[in-house]
Amino acid sequence: MNSRISLWLLLISLLILALKSPYANAEDIDLVVSADYVVTMDDKNTVIDKGAIAIDNGIIVAVDEQALINGKYSPTKRIAGENRVLMPGLVNGHTHAAMVLFRGIADDLELMEWLTKYIFPAEIRFVNKEFVRIGTQLACLEMIRGGTTTVVDMYFHPKEIARVMEECGLRAIVGAAVIEQESGYTKNFADAMNKAESFIGQWKNKNNRITPAFAPHAAYTITPDNLKIVRKRANELSVGIAIHLSESKAELKLVGDSYGETSINHLEKIGFFHGPTIAAHVVWPTKAEISILSARGVGAIHNPTSNMKIASGFAPVPEMLDAGVAVGLGTDGAASNNDLDMWDEIRLAAYIHKGRLLDPETMPALRVLEIATRVGAAAIGLDDTGSLATGKHADLILVSLDAAHLVPMYDVVSHLVYAVDAQDVQTVIVDGKVLMEDRKVLTLDEQEVIKAARTIAARIDKEIRATR
Amino acid sequence: MNSRISLWLLLISLLILALKSPYANAEDIDLVVSADYVVTMDDKNTVIDKGAIAIDNGIIVAVDEQALINGKYSPTKRIAGENRVLMPGLVNGHTHAAMVLFRGIADDLELMEWLTKYIFPAEIRFVNKEFVRIGTQLACLEMIRGGTTTVVDMYFHPKEIARVMEECGLRAIVGAAVIEQESGYTKNFADAMNKAESFIGQWKNKNNRITPAFAPHAAYTITPDNLKIVRKRANELSVGIAIHLSESKAELKLVGDSYGETSINHLEKIGFFHGPTIAAHVVWPTKAEISILSARGVGAIHNPTSNMKIASGFAPVPEMLDAGVAVGLGTDGAASNNDLDMWDEIRLAAYIHKGRLLDPETMPALRVLEIATRVGAAAIGLDDTGSLATGKHADLILVSLDAAHLVPMYDVVSHLVYAVDAQDVQTVIVDGKVLMEDRKVLTLDEQEVIKAARTIAARIDKEIRATR
Secondary structure, X not given: OOHHHHHHHHHHHHHHHHHHOOOOOOEEEEEEEEEEEEEOOOOOOOEEEEEEEEEEOOEEEEEEEHHHHHHHEEEEEEEOOOOEEEEEOEEEEEEOHHHHHHOOOOOOOOHHHHHHHHHHHHHHHHOOHHHHHHHHHHHHHHHHHOOEEEEEEEEOOHHHHHHHHHHHOOEEEEEEEEOOOOOOOOOOHHHHHHHHHHHHHHHOOOEOOEEEEEEEOEOOOOOHHHXXXXXXXXXXXXXXXXXXXXXXXXXXXXXXXXXXXXXXXXXXXXXXXXXXXXXXXOOOXXXXXXXXXXXXXXXXXXXHHHHHHOOOOOOOHHHHHHOOOEEEEOOOOHHHOOOOOHHHHXXXXXXXXXXXXXXXXXXXXXXXXXXXXXXXXXXXXXXXXXXXXXXXXXXXEEEEOOOHHHOOOOOHHHHHHHOOXXXXXXXXXXXXXXXXXXXXXXXXXXXXXXXXXHHHHHHHHHHHHHHO | OOHHHHHHHHHHHHHHHHHHOOOOOOEEEEEEEEEEEEEOOOOOOOEEEEEEEEEEOOEEEEEEEHHXXXXXXXXXXXXXXXXXXXXXXXXXXXXXXXHHHHXXXXXXXXXXXXXXXXXXXXXHHHOOHHHHHHHHHHHHHHHHHOOEEEEEEEEOOHHHHHHHHHHHOOEEEEEEEEOOOOOOOOOOHHHHHHXXXXXXXXXXXXXXXXXXXXXXXXXXXXXXXXHHHHHHHHHHHOOEEEEEEOOOHHHHHHHHHHHOOOHHHHHHHOOOOOOOEEEEEOOXXXXXXXXXXXXXXXXXXXXXXXXXXXXXXXXXXXXXXHOOOEEEEOOOOHHHOOOOXXXXXXXXXXXXXXXXXXXOOOOOHHHHHHHHOHXXXXXXXXOOOOOOOOOOEOOEEEEEOOOHHHOOOOOHHHHHHHOOOHHHEEEEEEOOEEEEEOOEEOOOOHHHHHHXXXXXXXXXXXXXXXXX
C-alpha cells in the first residue's frame, strides 16, 4: 500500500468518524414531527412521551424522544404543537368511497332489499365517471379530515378512483369492481375483466401509494368458474383480490342453495384463497372456516356499523383474532354507514363484542387500536404502513387533546379508542407529504368538491322523487 | 245597554281586529331562530323547510315557515344561518356529570369489579365539593358543546351540582345520591337522607330549570326498608326518584340471593314504583317486568355505550317501546363511556338492536330521534321540553350541515341519526337563553374550566400512581 492511498484512507476514516460523532452536524432531512405523546403502534406498542419522528423521502428514519431527534436531525420543515398525540394514520380496510353521494338515500332496510331495490338500480342510473370522480373526492376529503391515511376501495371506474386517490395523496388499494350483471359501467363478466385488467395494467407499479386489485363482488353474485378466472388472472398479474365474504345469512342461503356450502368453504373448495385476499365483513364464519382464513392468510375486515345497520349481524372478531386471522377495520360505503368515520368503527369494535359476549375484557383498547393501524395494514397486505417505526412509510396523524370531551387524560390509548372524534384530528401526513395541516386540507379544494357533490346529489334527488 | 258602553265595546272590538289583522304591527318578542330545516319532533314529527320559531320569555310562542314568523313577530334578537337544522336539544336521561374527572381512569373491566375496585375507592379518596363543582362544569361544557339541553344527574354534593347547572344554563333533574355505605360525602343512610332533604328543600321550586330528586343507588346496595323510606319521603316532598335498575346479571344475582326476586319484581313488591321514577339501564327486564314498568309509568333510560363497555348487555329497547314503556337515552358517566356525547348514543340505539335482532327495520331513525328528544323528555317527567311546539320551553339547537361528512343530504332525519357528530352543533339555547353561539360557549369560561379540571386530575393521577 503506498503512502498516498494510506493518506486517503485516513482522511475517509476521519470523515466517517466525524459524521457519526455526536459533535457532527445534524443530518439534513425533510421533516420532523413532534408531540407530547407518540403512540407508535410498533410491534411492542411503544408509547413515547415527548416524542418525535424523523422523516426523509416519505420514509420514517427515526422514532425517539424529542431531545434525541432534535439533536440528530436538521429538518426542512418541523411540525409541533402542544397537547397532541402523534400516531399512525388509520387504515380503512373496506369502503366504496364514491358512494358518499348516496349517503342516507335509503336507511333501515335489510341487505338484499337495500341492494336490489335501492342501491343496484341507483348505481345503474347515476354512476358514471363524473359521479365516481366527485364522489371519491368527497370521500377523500372526509377520510383525510378524519385521520384515515390508507383505504381499500371497491367500485366502478377504478381509473377515476386511482387518479383521485393519487392526487389527494392517500395510500390506497383500488379494487376494480367485477360483476356479472350489466351495470352502467360493464356489460358482462368478460367486459368487467377486460376493464379491470386495463386498469391494473395502467396502475401496476406506477405509484408506490396506489395498488391496483381485482374486486369481484361476492360468492353469491359471481359463478365459481368466473371466480376461478379472477384468481388466476390476479396471480398472473401479481395483484390481490378484495371481495365481500360471509356477510349475511341471506348470502349463506343463496350460496348454500347454489353450491351446497357456506361461503368460505365454497371459496376454499374452488381454490379462491390461493393468493392475496382481503375479505370484507366475515360475519358468519364457522369455527372451521375461521381456521381456513387463518391458514390461507386471508385478511378479514370488520365493518361493525354496516353489519349492524343492515342487520347482517356481529362478526366474531375476538374469535378470529384468537385463531390468528389478520383482522382489519373498515367503514364500508356511506350508503350503509352513513359516514367514513374510522373513530366510530374503533369505538364500536371495542364495545359490541363486550356486549355480545358479556365479557368486558374482550377487545381491550390497545387491541382495537392495533386492528385500526398495524394489524389492519397487515390484513390488507401493506406491512410497510400502519405503525411508526424506522423504515415504514411516513403515514401519520396528529390528534389534539384540547377539546372538553378529552379532558382530563389519564391514558392516551384509552382516549384514542373511547373518546377521540374525527374532528379532533389536526394534521394528516401520508408518504411524508402533509395532506391536512391544522384542519386545512391542502390537496383538495374543499368548497369546490362540496359544491360539485351537491350539484350531482340535487340531480339524483330530483330524479328519484320524480319516479317514486 | 247605554250608548257609552256600546261605544267602548265598539272601540275594544276594533282594537282586537286591528291586533289580529295582518296589517297590524308585528308583536315584540325576545328571539326568532330560523333554519333551512326545522325538525320539530312534535307529536307528528313535523319537519318544516325554511322554518323558524318565535320565542318569548323562554317559551316557544310559534313554530312555522320563516315568511309567516317574520311577518308576525319583531324579535329583539335573530339567529339565522345557511344550511342548518333547528331541532330540540338532546335529553340526556342518565349521567353522573362530575365523573368526567375519572374519564378513562379504568377501562375494559366488568361492572362490579370496576365499581368496587376502582370507582368506589376513587370516589372515597377524591370526591369533594371542589371535585364536583369543577367536574360538573367540565361536563356541562362538553354537554353544551354537544347539543344536550336537559340532563338527569345522580351524584354526591347535589347543591354544588345544582348551582353549576343553574349557572351554565342547562335544564337538569339533579338527583341527590343516597347510599348506605360510608363515602367522602355521607356517613350512612340517615345522613344521606338528611343531606338529600336539605338539598331538596333548598332547590324545590327555586328555579324552573333545576328539579331536585332523590337518587338511591340501586336495589342491590340499599335495603328494601330504606328504599321504602326514600319513596315515602319523595312522595311527601313531591319529588321524583332516579335509580339504577336491572343493569347487569351480577345485580340480578345479588338481588336474587337477598330477596328471591329479579330487581324490578322486587321493587314492585315493596311499592317502590308508586311515584315518579326514572330507571337507568333496564338491561335485563323480563316480559312481565316490562309490563310493570309500562303500567307504573316508570321511565327507562337506555345507555348503550355504558351497557356494552362494562358488558352489562343489550337492553330490550324496541321491546320496551312496543310495550308502551317511556324510554329515554343517556350517556351514563364518563368513567364508563368515556364521554357525554349523545350523538354516539343515538347512533348506537339505532344500530345495536338491528344487529341483535337481525332486523334492519327495528329502531328506525325517527324513533331513535324521538327517544333522544320528546319521548326521552316524557320518560323523565319533563313533558314541557323535548320538542319544538307552541307552549314548550325554548330548548333547542342548531346543527350545521356544512362538514364534508354531511354532504350530500337527502334526508335530514337520517343525517341527524346516522351522520351528525357533536362537533357539528353550532348554537345551543335553553329556556330562550343562548348558551353557545357558533361554537362559543357563553356561560362558562372554557379555558378556566379545563385548566382547573387538569389540575385536579394531575393530583388524582399522581396519587393513584403512588399507591398502585
